[in-house]
Amino acid sequence: MKYLKLIRANLFRNKRRTVLTMCSVAAALFLFVTLRSVLTTLDDAKEVGSETRMVTRSAISIVFALPEAYYQWLQTVPGVDNVTWASWFGGVYRDPKDFFATFAVDAETYLPMYPEINVPAQQREAFLAERTAAIVGSGLMERFGWSLNQTISLRSSIYSPSEEWPFTIRAVYEPTNPSFGDENFFFHYDYLYEKSQYAQPGWYIMLLSDPAAAASVAETIDEHYKNSRAATRTETERAFQTGFITMYGNIGFLLNAIGMAVFFAILFVAANTMMMSARERVNEQAVLKTLGFSDGLLFALVMTEAAVITVVGGVLGVATAKLLFGLTGFQGAGFLPGFEIKWSTAVVGLVIAVFLGLISGFVPAWQALRLPISQTLRRVA
Amino acid sequence: MALLEVRNLSKVYNRDSQQIPVFEDIDLSIESGEFLALMGPSGSGKTTLLNLIAGLDTPTTGEIVVGGENIAAMSRRQLAAWRSRHVGFIFQLYNLLPVLTAYQNVELPLLLTSLNKRERRDHVTTALGVVGLTDRADHFPRQLSGGQEQRVGIARAIVSDPTLILADEPTGDLDATSADEILTLLQRLNEEYLKTIVMVTHDQRAADRGHAVMHLDKGVLTR
Numbered sequence: 043m044k045y046l047k048l049i050r051a052n053l054f055r056n057k058r059r060t061v062l063t064m065c066s067v068a069a070a071l072f073l074f075v076t077l078r079s080v081l082t083t084l085d086d087a088k089e090v091g092s093e094t095r096m097v098t099r100s101a102i103s104i105v106f107a108l109p110e111a112y113y114q115w116l117q118t119v120p121g122v123d124n125v126t127w128a129s130w131f132g133g134v135y136r137d138p139k140d141f142f143a144t145f146a147v148d149a150e151t152y153l154p155m156y157p158e159i160n161v162p163a164q165q166r167e168a169f170l171a172e173r174t175a176a177i178v179g180s181g182l183m184e185r186f187g188w189s190l191n192q193t194i195s196l197r198s199s200i201y202s203p204s205e206e207w208p209f210t211i212r213a214v215y216e217p218t219n220p221s222f223g224d225e226n227f228f229f230h231y232d233y234l235y236e237k238s239q240y241a242q243p244g245w246y247i248m249l250l251s252d253p254a255a256a257a258s259v260a261e262t263i264d265e266h267y268k269n270s271r272a273a274t275r276t277e278t279e280r281a282f283q284t285g286f287i288t289m290y291g292n293i294g295f296l297l298n299a300i301g302m303a304v305f306f307a308i309l310f311v312a313a314n315t316m317m318m319s320a321r322e323r324v325n326e327q328a329v330l331k332t333l334g335f336s337d338g339l340l341f342a343l344v345m346t347e348a349a350v351i352t353v354v355g356g357v358l359g360v361a362t363a364k365l366l367f368g369l370t371g372f373q374g375a376g377f378l379p380g381f382e383i384k385w386s387t388a389v390v391g392l393v394i395a396v397f398l399g400l401i402s403g404f405v406p407a408w409q410a411l412r413l414p415i416s417q418t419l420r421r422v423a
Numbered sequence: 424m425a426l427l428e429v430r431n432l433s434k435v436y437n438r439d440s441q442q443i444p445v446f447e448d449i450d451l452s453i454e455s456g457e458f459l460a461l462m463g464p465s466g467s468g469k470t471t472l473l474n475l476i477a478g479l480d481t482p483t484t485g486e487i488v489v490g491g492e493n494i495a496a497m498s499r500r501q502l503a504a505w506r507s508r509h510v511g512f513i514f515q516l517y518n519l520l521p522v523l524t525a526y527q528n529v530e531l532p533l534l535l536t537s538l539n540k541r542e543r544r545d546h547v548t549t550a551l552g553v554v555g556l557t558d559r560a561d562h563f564p565r566q567l568s569g570g571q572e573q574r575v576g577i578a579r580a581i582v583s584d585p586t587l588i589l590a591d592e593p594t595g596d597l598d599a600t601s602a603d604e605i606l607t608l609l610q611r612l613n614e615e616y617l618k619t620i621v622m623v624t625h626d627q628r629a630a631d632r633g634h635a636v637m638h639l640d641k642g643v644l645t646r
Contacts, residue, residue: 044534051522329518332479333532333579334507336500416480419514420470 067355132199181224320406348403356395511580570601
């Protein structure tokens with residue numbers, strides 16, 4: 043404690059440099075915890091998939107649709123209790139940046155298979171009774187300031203992009219599982235088919251009577267359509283979610299690579315700052331040694347200074363991310379449902395901040411430890 | 424027995440493959456309470472000898488015995504602890520930490536002791552009082568004149584009541600008036616507080632303030 047004054051005085055010897063370095067670390071840690079939270083959110087999203095639900099999609103890619111005729115046959119597969127389907131609509135509200143997850147579903151069969159879509163009975167009935175009706179997540183309602191029974195217009199990035207699609211919001215759902223997300227938009231497949239004429243199911247979802255039958259069900263379906271015009275790939279919903287999330291490539295690798303690049307960039311910034319700061323005061327370090335400060339004590343003081351800079355920066359960056367995303371309810375336009383900076387991620391960020399301090403402070407601290415007193419004083423004099 | 428005994432002391436610097444001897448087989452004895460001025464031309468090794476006595480450097484051969492302890496045989500760690508207890512060093516360029524106030528600069532050596540905050544405050548106030556700078560305790564070095572800075576440097580050197588006060592050309596960077604004030608202060612420390620002082624100087628008038636003058640020239644130390 044008695045050395046605090048000395049540490050504080052050295053930290054604020056060049057206020058602008060210290061504050062800018064802290065801000066650099068804060069920005070880096072903000073980015074790091076954000077990227078890591080994207081990964082944890084995507085991992086959580088995989089867990090949303092039910093063990094008793096399976097998905098059949100095109101063997102080539104999820105962007106290719108499947109024939110409607112598959113619906114009849116899939117119902118006959120042993121082990122399958124119910125079948126439904128959905129299609130990706132690519133809905134946009136007003137502006138391309140107002141993009142969110144929009145699904146055309148066969149409502150009669152879809153809703154019973156997804157208890158996660160928690161809707162009051164009266165609203166469910168209203169939705170089922172109207173072809174242009176929509177079920178909207180509460181988060182999306184709040185994001186755009188919509189209200190129940192309001193009619194809104196969307197455009198599709200897939201189906202006649204210039205055409206307006208009017209929808210009436212007849213139901214608002216609260217997800218029973220936060221990872222399901224509250225920024226999804228569901229409407230009737232019949233409406234899509236009626237307006238576009240060329241709509242087809244994007245994927246089929248099967249409810250199994252026994253999760254243990256998943257492997258045999260997948261094998262039966264894919265074998266059946268193996269030589270057809272639209273070969274299939276059947277997998278558990280969890281595996282499907284993973285595929286859906288990674289359709290843009292290996293997101294995990296990409297985000298980790300960016301995270302590592304950020305870490306090393308800021309490591310060099312912090313190390314450079316500490317080196318400059320230490321180099322400016324080799325004479326003072328020699329004076330302190332003359333007064334009796336030991337090598338080990340000087341080493342500890344320099345390391346502490348470095349750690350204080352990176353930890354303060356780290357706390358700023360992590361706290362800003364936690365508050366900002368917490369208050370704004372950011373969900374990545376519906377692609378990152380349940381996005382949050384978890385406490386475990388915040389702790390990892392702070393541990394990295396400590397490591398940054400220790401690594402960046404090591405070289406100048408070691409130089410202070412090895413500093414020859416008489417040569418240094420003579421050189422400076 | 425003398426407070427400081429230097430026996431057969433030699434110092435050789437190694438530069439690349441060259442060996443540069445500074446001095447060889449020097450003997451020196453200083454009694455407690457003595458004020459010794461060490462003179463000699465530039466490059467004669469005065470500062471090197473002072474640094475060796477202060478434990479800032481290690482001799483090539485020989486012994487430096489202070490109060491019965493041979494500091495030439497000590498490790499870096501032991502030397503650091505020894506310096507904090509026994510040496511008060513006064514630099515030519517004052518060497519105050521610019522980010523600390525006069526009070527905080529004087530307090531530095533006491534941070535290495537077990538004194539509590541209140542005891543440290545008493546010691547610092549006393550030391551600043553001795554050098555006549557109590558009213559400048561909260562000033563930073565840049566707010567002080569050269570003479571005042573050196574007085575703070577002297578307060579820092581005496582605050583832990585060391586065995587030896589070693590001064591390396593303490594008036595070398597001062598005008599005549601300030602130099603005279605500093606020398607008077609050193610003389611007072613020696614006479615009133617019975618401090619043992621070794622002072623390196625080029626200035627004969629400064630050397631005349633001491634009890635004895637020794638000359639180091641071409642590796643030979645003479646009285």
